[in-house]
Amino acid sequence: MTAADPSAGGRYGEAVFRPEQAGEGERIDFGALAYDDITMARLRALGAGPGWRCLDVGAGTGTVSRRLLDEVGVASVLAVDRDVRFLRRRPTPGLQVLEADVTAPDFGPGRFELVHARFVLMHLPEHERLITTLAGLVAPGGVLVLSDAVDLTSERAPGSPYATVMRAMWQGLRSTIGTDVSWVPSYPHLLRGAGLVSVAAEIHVPPLLPGSPISRFWADTWERSRAAMLGTGLVDDATVDEVIRYLGSDGCAALSAGMLTTWGRKPEESPR
Ligand SMILES: C[S@@+](CC[C@H](N)C(=O)[O-])C[C@H]1O[C@@H](n2cnc3c(N)ncnc32)[C@H](O)[C@@H]1O
Helix, strand or coil: CCCCCHHHHCCECCCECCCCCCCHHHHHHHHHHHHHHHHHHHHHHCCCCCCCEEEEECCCCCHHHHHHHHHHCCCEEEEEECCCCCHHHCCCCCEEEEECCCCCCCCCCCCEEEEEEECCHHHCCCHHHHHHHHHHCEEEEEEEEEEEEECCCCCCCCCCHHHHHHHHHHHHHHHHHCCCCCCHHHHHHHHHHCCCEEEEEEEECCCCCCCCHHHHHHHHHHHHCHHHHHHCCCCCHHHHHHHHHHHCCCCCCCCCCEEEEEEEECCCCCCC
């Protein structure tokens, strides 16, 4: 696989997934529709509730941030993103919006009972340093919750056209913006190494039903990363089109990438 070279194509939101491109907010919302209920159930189970100050890193369109306020009744959510146009669209009481780059050396917006980042670190080559940074933002007794994608299909051989398209997507994103999901299963180990305790993890794989949010998310994602996918030489336009049609058909019988969620708690008396 090509080594990550983000300087070649820019970072997330530059070469691929540009927020100013029409429909990018809708693409993020399809992912949110597929995963928000799972995320919210986990955050509730970890104790999120009244009084909690929360940080949502790479908050996207802010669906989790708003549900924490509207449904769970947390005290506040600081929603951070490198581009906050979607977050600013709908002001919500208790929602603070900060335009910032989480990779900046001076990123340090405070201490929080909940620090959450979903589908963000996988796109950032500095993920290991960032886990340490985010763990440092958790108040004693609070939790860090990280969710990212796990690739369950693209290493399988012989591959179906669907598996080949998935492989082209991961490989193309890696060589253009540095996305790398190969280390995501190491999250529990990395959170423990960052000084967190009671670390655990779970995986959710949304069913690829025709017309479902996750099917539409992948179709949109492939359209937006098509140039990077073709650049791998693994697929051509016709194959990508064929697999997009397959996703929308009753004949679809494939496994989506999953979401691995890992959490860990900051000890009450922490030296960090
Ligand atoms: C795939 S979206 C996920 C959005 C949201 N967390 C969700 O799960 O619905 C990734 C988000 O991370 C943001 N992002 C990417 N790199 C970032 C960085 N270096 N600093 C802050 N935000 C970043 C993007 O702008 C985008 O909104």
